[in-house]
Amino acid sequence: MGLTAAHWVYLVVTVAVIVIMLFRKGIVLPLIIGTFLVAAVYKGSIIAGFQAVFNANLVAAKELFSIFLIISIMIGLLNSLKDLGADKRMVVPIQKIMVNGHISYLVLMVTTYVISLFFWPTPAVPLICALLVPAAVNAGLPVMTSAMVIVIAGQGMALSSDYIMQVAPMLSAKAAGIDKAAVSDKAFILSLITGLSSLAIVYVTHRKAITKKSDRKEDKAFFDVANELAATVEESADIIQRKATWGKVFAIIVPLAMLGVMVFMFQTKLGGGSGFEGGDGAAFIGGVATILLILATIAFNRIHALDKISEHITEGFVFAFRAMAPVIPIAGFFFMGSGDFSAAILSLPDKAPKPAFLFDLIQHGQQYIPHNPIFAAVGILIVGIITGLDGSGFAGLPLTGALSGALAHGSHLDPSVMAAIGQMGSVWSGGGTIIAWSSLVAVAGFLQVSPLELARKNFLPVIIGLLLATILAVIIW
Secondary structure: OOHHHHHHHHHHHHHEEEEEEEOOOOOOOHHHHHHHHHHHHOOOHHHHHHHHHHHHHHHHHHHHHHHHHHHHHHHHHHHHHHHHHHHOOOHHHHOOOOHHHHHHHHHHHHHHHHHHHHHHHHHHHHHHEEEEHHHHHHHHOHHHHHHHHHHHHHHHHHHHHHOOOOHHHHHHHHHOOOHHHHHHHHHHHHHHHOOOOHHHHHHHEEEEEEEEOOHHHHHHHHHHHHHHHHHHHHHHHHOOOOHHHHHHHHHHHHHHHHHHHHHHHHHHHHHOOOOOEEEEEEEEEEHHHHHHHHHHHHOOOOHHHHHHHHHHHHHHHHHHHHOOOOOHHHHHHHHHOOOHHHHHHHOOOOOOOOOHHHHHHHOHHHHOOOOOOHHHHHHHHHHHHHHHHHOOOOOHHHHHHHHHHHHHHOOOOOOOHHHHHHHHHHHHHHHOOOOOOOOOHHHHHHHOOOOOHHHHHHHHHHHOOOOHHHHHHHHOO
């Protein structure tokens, strides 16, 4: 399709959004206005503009609802475990392994990664900071180093792949118009490369500060406060005998069930089994989590279980919509840039031409773009990092995904590789590793360290890790 006035409006809005992100401002409002303008100009009707604003949000909501559902179920499960005190009991045995600062570094890294992989880092942070960090600090790991480990392993390495809940790869793949499984697998590998290299750099640069037992005054002060918090939480968890009994049971059942899910999912990929294409993986983990939620709710209070499970599911949906609601109008605009969704958003007849505003623009501008894989890969990484400057790691994924699908052909890179790289940049930036106004603030607040200092210390290791992963992605794929 030739370029129309609507294409140029789409381009102006996209560039304006990137500039707005650089100033750390919200992009929902300009994108809603942009959706209205593009549709009104394309169809020559203000009425069509109004309709497109609604349709864009509706199409995005339909495409992304499975994301909201899986988040809601997992948060509901976590809340049901909190009722039983099982969430705290799951990490108590881990405290005993932290015999020195060096082992504590490894244990804190692995535990944070695994818990964040299944429950997302934001709900997991209070649990880890209250129960594991005090033990790590007492063993000789500095508080700031502990904070860096939690942020990089959880909000970086776990969240950037989002391999279990599949929210991030689904957003990237939908916008790019490709299969989610391809993006998911590549993002998982790139997240490990970025995370492990960043954590290795942090360990090497901080190893001299790790002692056999903490003698630092600031660490002792933190340890005393955190110990009191943990003791208070543990005391309230054991008030009712039912909670004590079933808390122990579910502290064993849930980790084993989640481990079984992960092993089975890996087996299907490596062993040539049935596989988990499309939404099958999310459906599997969601179904297991739902049954665990039901059982934990019944164990906590048999009489009021019918009402209590509704509360947990409601709390889960509230959390999901607070975290993901801004993504809907953002995704709606960038979905309109793809021919797969533009017809539904613009209410076009079946036989009418389907504009792909972003893809058409890229196609017409290919001659001005260097056809170099490294240039394209680093470029999409930078765009991803920029989109994360607003402090929301997932808000930029529709843009990086759409750009990946449009740029892949000219750059001679697979679109799934481009989408995975863009996902790394967006989530590592806005997800809470190098941006002080992101969810990194939660970790800094719990551990009583400066969020600006934490972001500054994370910056170099994370950027080195991202560049290494990007270069390796071009070489491998």
